[in-house]
Amino acid sequence: MNILKNLLFQLDRRIIYVAIALAVTIPLVFHFAVPLNPSPIVQSLFDAIEALPPESKVILSFDYGPSTLPENDPMAFAFARHLLTRNHRIYMMALWATGERNLDYTIEQVIEKEFPGKVYGVDYVKLGYKAGDEGLINTLFKNFKGMYTTDGHGTNINDIPMMKEITTLEDFDMILNVGSGRPGTKEWIQYAGDRGNIPIGGAVTAVEALLLYPYYPRQLKGLLGGLQGAAEYETALISKYPQFGITGRQAQVYMGPQAVAHCVILLLVILGNVSYFVGKRRK
């Protein structure tokens, strides 16, 4: 026991770094997978999108930056796949300047590759980034085209077919936010959802998720919390639409390494506590 205590108290932190790196790398190389089932909060959002009538108008807001791509990109991809499979119209925008790259990446990786039949301006539109944070949502609520006079490519907004019916935020059937901070899901709830009774769905980083649980189920239709939420949503999507069984597993692939790394951390927490209590008793 003394050896264990000495080992843990004098453990070089770099050994822990190596252990975590190996715990992530080995399962990633060997494609270690863990079984997943959608939790009620994820399934609820999936069902809400399923319940929308075809050709519903849905905003997909990319409010995240490059630092959280592994968590947020799979969420955005899954939403895009789901919405286009259900023949909804996607209005892609960003409250974050760094979100525009993620928006383009989703169009390039998902829409253009997997849905070549979908037409720009009819099935999806890139509105792009606008400055203003929650102030932008506030203005969009009253005058959408006043802020978005052009799309992300500089085309006049009135020349885009799917923009003809849009005048305010209340014309949308749902708002989906993929976010990692402020402004994000919370601001969409405060400035659009609660104000105009517009259904809101959130997909946020794990750090952010806990702060948004209180809004579910009354103010938030559902929530994808971190990589696990994304993987659960992919599970729900693949079980309903098996055609995404090969292409739609970005988050699921990452959940194997995630589980192994968590086990290593749990083991270290247990060992740390054991050594602490043993050391305390000896004193």
Add this chain to the structure above:
Amino acid sequence: MTMWDMIVLWIGGAMTLMIFSFLYKDNPFYKFAEHLFVGVSAAFWMVKAIQTTMIPNMWAAIWPKSVTAILHAAQHTEPNYVRLIPLGLGLLLLSRLIPRIAWLSRWAMAVLIGFTSGTYLVRYLQSDFIAQIRSTIIPLVVVTPQGLDVTQSLLNCILVFGVLCALMYFFFSLEHRGVVGGISHAGIWVLMVAFGASFGYTVMARISLLIGRIDYLGQWLQSFGNIL
């Protein structure tokens, strides 16, 4: 993979390794990557501010013809001189740089603070105060057409009593003794569970980012095969 993609991948891979090298100890490679990141970020935000705020919201509104070459939609726009007001307030903010007239910036700050607090107050009251109280007023005993829903009843009880206990912990008008002390103590447990969940989620988030980086390094290593 195009040559450009390959260059981007190599820069990204090298930068990732430079940043990770800090885990061993501080070194010049880490310092270089850190300084480069700060510089690039500052430049990115400055360009974005000019491109997405100053040109479309200021120049295109006040003097549309001056930006038609870069913003085609501006050619059909009529000048909107109301935008001179925020421009003036913005310039007043810069008066802080000259000590003799620095007091002028207070006017702009007053408008900013007044607008922000007014807007926030209403939205927070509606979404985070009234709506949250409403969400806590739920039946403790849930009866469905099929009978008593034990699980939902239990969950509702945990939610309602959890909120009450946590609130009692922050209620300082009564001494935390006896029944009040017991409820307050239960509130500590509720808070500890919330902090634990928060910590667990944070660990998951950080590991997710590490997985993303290691996956990226894997792609970088695979690119060696393309070169060889």
